[in-house]
Amino acid sequence: MKKVSMFAMAALLSFCVQSKAEEVKIGILLSFTGPIEELVGPMAEGAEFAVAEVSDSGLFLGGSTVTPVRGDATCVDAGAATAAAERLVTADKVSAIMGSDCSGTTGAVLQNVALPNGIVMISPASTSPGFTTVEDDGLFFRTAPSDARQGQLMAEIITERGFGSVAVTFINNDYGKGLADSFAAAFEGMGGEITINAPHEVGKADYSAEVAALAAAGGDLMVVAGYIGEGGKSIVRGSIDAGSFDTFVFPDGMYGDGLLDDFGNELDGSFGQAPGTDSPGLATFAELVSSAGINGEGPFIGESYDAAALILLAMQAAGSSESSMLKEKVMDVANAPGEKIYPGELAKALEILANGGEIDYVGASSVELIGPGESAGNYREFEVQNGAWETVAFR
Amino acid sequence: MLDLVNALTLLANFVLIPGITYGSQLGLGALGVTIVYGILRFSNFAHGDTMAFGTMVTILLTLWIQSLGITFYPLPTALLMVPFGVVITTILVLGIDKAVYAHFRQVNAPPVMFVIASVGVMFVLQGLIRLIIGPDDQSFADGARFILRAREFKEYFGLSEGLSIKVTQLMSLVVTFLLVISLFWFLHRTRTGKSLRAYSDNRDLAQLSGINPDRVVLYTWILATALATIAGVLYGLDKSFKPSVYFQLLLPIFAAAIVGGLGNPLGAFVGGFVVAFSEITITYAYKRFFAYLLPEELEPTTLLQLLGTEYKFAVSFLILVIVLLIRPSGIFAGKSA
Numbered sequence: 001m002k003k004v005s006m007f008a009m010a011a012l013l014s015f016c017v018q019s020k021a022e023e024v025k026i027g028i029l030l031s032f033t034g035p036i037e038e039l040v041g042p043m044a045e046g047a048e049f050a051v052a053e054v055s056d057s058g059l060f061l062g063g064s065t066v067t068p069v070r071g072d073a074t075c076v077d078a079g080a081a082t083a084a085a086e087r088l089v090t091a092d093k094v095s096a097i098m099g100s101d102c103s104g105t106t107g108a109v110l111q112n113v114a115l116p117n118g119i120v121m122i123s124p125a126s127t128s129p130g131f132t133t134v135e136d137d138g139l140f141f142r143t144a145p146s147d148a149r150q151g152q153l154m155a156e157i158i159t160e161r162g163f164g165s166v167a168v169t170f171i172n173n174d175y176g177k178g179l180a181d182s183f184a185a186a187f188e189g190m191g192g193e194i195t196i197n198a199p200h201e202v203g204k205a206d207y208s209a210e211v212a213a214l215a216a217a218g219g220d221l222m223v224v225a226g227y228i229g230e231g232g233k234s235i236v237r238g239s240i241d242a243g244s245f246d247t248f249v250f251p252d253g254m255y256g257d258g259l260l261d262d263f264g265n266e267l268d269g270s271f272g273q274a275p276g277t278d279s280p281g282l283a284t285f286a287e288l289v290s291s292a293g294i295n296g297e298g299p300f301i302g303e304s305y306d307a308a309a310l311i312l313l314a315m316q317a318a319g320s321s322e323s324s325m326l327k328e329k330v331m332d333v334a335n336a337p338g339e340k341i342y343p344g345e346l347a348k349a350l351e352i353l354a355n356g357g358e359i360d361y362v363g364a365s366s367v368e369l370i371g372p373g374e375s376a377g378n379y380r381e382f383e384v385q386n387g388a389w390e391t392v393a394f395r
Numbered sequence: 396m397l398d399l400v401n402a403l404t405l406l407a408n409f410v411l412i413p414g415i416t417y418g419s420q421l422g423l424g425a426l427g428v429t430i431v432y433g434i435l436r437f438s439n440f441a442h443g444d445t446m447a448f449g450t451m452v453t454i455l456l457t458l459w460i461q462s463l464g465i466t467f468y469p470l471p472t473a474l475l476m477v478p479f480g481v482v483i484t485t486i487l488v489l490g491i492d493k494a495v496y497a498h499f500r501q502v503n504a505p506p507v508m509f510v511i512a513s514v515g516v517m518f519v520l521q522g523l524i525r526l527i528i529g530p531d532d533q534s535f536a537d538g539a540r541f542i543l544r545a546r547e548f549k550e551y552f553g554l555s556e557g558l559s560i561k562v563t564q565l566m567s568l569v570v571t572f573l574l575v576i577s578l579f580w581f582l583h584r585t586r587t588g589k590s591l592r593a594y595s596d597n598r599d600l601a602q603l604s605g606i607n608p609d610r611v612v613l614y615t616w617i618l619a620t621a622l623a624t625i626a627g628v629l630y631g632l633d634k635s636f637k638p639s640v641y642f643q644l645l646l647p648i649f650a651a652a653i654v655g656g657l658g659n660p661l662g663a664f665v666g667g668f669v670v671a672f673s674e675i676t677i678t679y680a681y682k683r684f685f686a687y688l689l690p691e692e693l694e695p696t697t698l699l700q701l702l703g704t705e706y707k708f709a710v711s712f713l714i715l716v717i718v719l720l721i722r723p724s725g726i727f728a729g730k731s732a
Contacts, residue, residue, distance in 0.1 A: 037530040037639075038529075038530055198705075199704070200704065205421075205643055206647075206674070208417055209678045209707050212409035213678060216682055217682070229532045233635070234635075242408055242545055242559055243408075243544075243545025243546055258532055
């Protein structure tokens with residue numbers, strides 16, 4: 001009995017504390033299962049790192065704490081992603097959502113959950129060009145650039161290197177199709193020839209048919225707009241083994257250590273591009289999170305940190321955790337004018353905002369939001385040399 | 396003449412060899428499905444993840460003996476560990492049978508209950524695999540990779556087309572072929588095999604003639620699990636091990652088993668090839684093939700592709716529908732699906 005009453009008192013006490021400085025919840029809606037599950041773990045940790053940094057500072061909205069709540073977006077199942085987001089909003093009562101990752105599920109969650117409930121979403125990784133023009137009531141932002149930009153850049157890199165005809169295979173989803181289409185338009189505009197533009201499905205058992213069709217079409221090199229574990233690697237493996245292509249172009253979805261581990265020197269001379277920057281922010285971030293065992297230079301991890309940080313800083317600027325208020329402030333905190341904010345300086349940013357000052361959030365991925373609230377995009381051009389990714393230039 | 400050789404080499408390299416490999420991998424998977432269906436009378440949806448589990452155990456054992464410095468050159472080291480993988484996986488599957496399916500047999504539940512229970516088992520296995528080895532891609536193939544390399548073949552014969560054959564590709568075919576033959580021999584020539592077939596034909600009559608049903612169930616699971624583990628390891632060696640892909644394998648495996656005739660081992664083998672070749676031949680772009688054969692002025696300007704590769708699944712399922720409409724029991728008479 002004594003124990004029960006003490007427990008009740010403790011509960012009551014914590015309730016009293018909460019009612020003064022509220023407990024803000026942020027949804028972390030990422031694809032913990034499904035095709036990109038191996039990329040997502042560190043992304044979520046990156047976002048939660050920012051949340052902890054803000055929460056632990058004690059400066060957030062008059063001493064409020066922030067709790068991250070995870071939801072599984074599955075990457076491919078729009079229904080499951082919508083249900084997970086619905087749960088975050090209605091049951092967990094999150095104020096805003098960091099996510100999702102894959103463009104298909106992000107679109108579904110935006111239409112079915114974020115818009116009807118008026119919840120702000122900031123995606124760290126959805127790069128489909130479709131989001132540039134989507135009707136979002138000012139609720140949707142992304143710290144990832146649109147693939148329209150990457151397609152254009154990839155066409156420029158290939159042309160500069162003197163290749164005239166390419167075979168393209170893309171993963172059959174919003175990401176792959178958007179990237180392949182924007183690349184094909186840009187490359188043909190520069191006088192290049194696309195011998196075949198063939199889709200491949202996510203994570204199937206066998207890709208011999210795709211390898212055969214690509215080989216039959218031929219070309220100087222092959223562009224693989226896919227994911228490493230979801231057919232991309234199988235198609236590269238099959239093409240090398242069959243002797244049909246030697247040089248490949250890898251966009252961001254194929255950029256990862258998992259690809260090179262299995263190929264050794266066989267991919268030397270292949271090249272590509274992925275979001276990346278040589279700004280001091282990334283190095284700071286990598287150092288900051290390495291203590292937590294996270295490799296900060298992995299794909300979309302800095303972007304995840306930035307997405308979560310932007311949500312919280314916009315709340316601070318708005319003086320409220322309400323999505324309807326914070327959505328007006330996202331662009332303000334992300335862009336100039338104001339004091340530049342790098343990773344690890346969130347406490348400083350909170351203080352400036354609390355005192356009515358202005359900040360220009362730079363973060364890990366050099367955040368600069370353009371147009372309807374998407375990253376302008378900084379890319380790293382890389383090449384495979386002696387079985388390792390080597391950065392050639394920043395663009 | 397040289398053109399003809401080039402054209403045939405091209406076809407062999409991109410259609411024949413990949414088709415045979417994929418076909419035998421599917422056939423081996425379908426064999427396991429067909430045996431469970433034929434004898435225990437339900438479609439085992441957990442088969443794909445049983446394959447994944449067996450492969451995972453084999454991979455972990457392989458990593459362990461590799462760290463001790465033992466290899467099996469020129470063959471992959473994993474082959475040495477397959478028997479142990481089979482034993483451990485069989486223990487797990489028998490445990491699952493005791494915990495789940497035995498109850499449904501006791502109450503004489505309709506097949507659909509077994510199917511749904513197997514879906515549950517499938518999800519549990521998926522979770523278990525992710526807990527133990529994680530969702531990442533693992534490649535565990537070592538030893539020699541090629542029997543024939545495309546570039547060397549090209550230079551040696553002075554052709555403009557290469558031909559490559561991987562060790563794992565030949566292994567898939569040989570192992571599948573041997574297993575089908577020994578399974579046939581087992582089912583038709585041995586006492587145990589005959590008791591399995593008797594049980595499959597008429598359960599009550601088999602029990603009346605003194606066949607122990609528990610024994611039949613035990614042997615069936617051992618056979619199915621051994622086939623699943625071997626199929627999983629061969630597939631993983633040839634491609635790579637990724638848990639989610641083994642789940643995706645389930646669909647073409649069932650297609651192969653049904654096309655061939657559920658419950659018929661030979662049918663499962665042939666069904667695998669039908670599914671694999673229908674996917675590859677119909678979506679292949681025949682441009683280069685005809686460019687070798689036709690005179691220059693007739694050279695094709697388009698890709699000459701019957702269907703885009705994105706429709707390859709439509710092809711195998713179209714065949715499935717046609718077979719079910721015309722011969723509901725499959726190409727080789729099995730039990731009707």
